[in-house]
Amino acid sequence: MGDLVGDLPKDDLAMRKILLAESDYGVIAARFGVSRQAVSYRALNLHMHSRGPKVEALAVLPWDVSNHPHRAEVIRDSIFRGLRRMVAVRLREREPDRYAKAFVRHVVEGDVAHLEPDSKRLIYVRRLPSDGGLVVRWPEGSAPPSPTQLQLLVCPEGEEVSAFLA
Known part of the structure; x- marks a missing residue:
C-alpha cells in the first residue's frame, strides 16, 4: 500500500518506520497532506507514544x-x-x-x-x-x-x- 499522496501509509510497518524516523507529527502531516491529529491518531493505533x-x-x-x-x-x-x-x-x-x-x-x-x-x-x-x-x-x-x-x-x-x- 505504501506512501499515497495526501494520505498516510496504510501499511503498519511503513508507518512505524516513518514515526521512528521523524518524531514531529506536524512534519509528517505536512509531508502527507493530512492533519497533525491524523498522524497522532495513526500513532496511537500503532501503540506508539512519544515523549515529546x-x-x-x-x-x-x-x-x-x-x-x-x-x-x-x-x-x-x-x-x-x-x-x-x-x-x-x-x-x-x-x-x-x-x-x-x-x-x-x-x-x-x-x-x-x-x-x-x-x-x-x-x-x-x-x-x-x-x-x-x-x-x-x-x-x-x-x-x-x-x-x-x-x-x-x-x-x-x-x-x-x-x-x-x-
Missing part, C-alpha cells in the same frame, strides 16, 4: 496537573502554555513562540505564574521576595525546587530576554 517536549517541560513544573480537577482547562491556558514553552526553549526542544514570548514579557516586568489548587487557569501575580527570582509562585507545602527546576524556572535576564523576544 511537552513531557520533559511538564516534569519541571511545580504543579502535577495530571490529577487536577480542571486539567484540560489548565493545560490549554495561555499562561501555562507560555511557561511550558519557555522551559522547552531552555531545554533546546523548540524555538520561542508567541506563548513563550508573552510569558517572558510578563515575568521580566515582575510577574510570576500562580496556580490555585482548584482554579481552572493560572494567573499572574506580582513577584515577591519569597519567590526567589523564579517565574512561578512555588506551591506551599511542596518539596523545595530541585537544582534543575531552579535552573529552568529562574527569571530570564539580559541576552536571554533578547533571544526570547527577538
Whole structure:
C-alpha cells in the first residue's frame, strides 16, 4: 500500500518506520497532506507514544496537573502554555513562540505564574521576595525546587530576554 499522496501509509510497518524516523507529527502531516491529529491518531493505533517536549517541560513544573480537577482547562491556558514553552526553549526542544514570548514579557516586568489548587487557569501575580527570582509562585507545602527546576524556572535576564523576544 505504501506512501499515497495526501494520505498516510496504510501499511503498519511503513508507518512505524516513518514515526521512528521523524518524531514531529506536524512534519509528517505536512509531508502527507493530512492533519497533525491524523498522524497522532495513526500513532496511537500503532501503540506508539512519544515523549515529546511537552513531557520533559511538564516534569519541571511545580504543579502535577495530571490529577487536577480542571486539567484540560489548565493545560490549554495561555499562561501555562507560555511557561511550558519557555522551559522547552531552555531545554533546546523548540524555538520561542508567541506563548513563550508573552510569558517572558510578563515575568521580566515582575510577574510570576500562580496556580490555585482548584482554579481552572493560572494567573499572574506580582513577584515577591519569597519567590526567589523564579517565574512561578512555588506551591506551599511542596518539596523545595530541585537544582534543575531552579535552573529552568529562574527569571530570564539580559541576552536571554533578547533571544526570547527577538
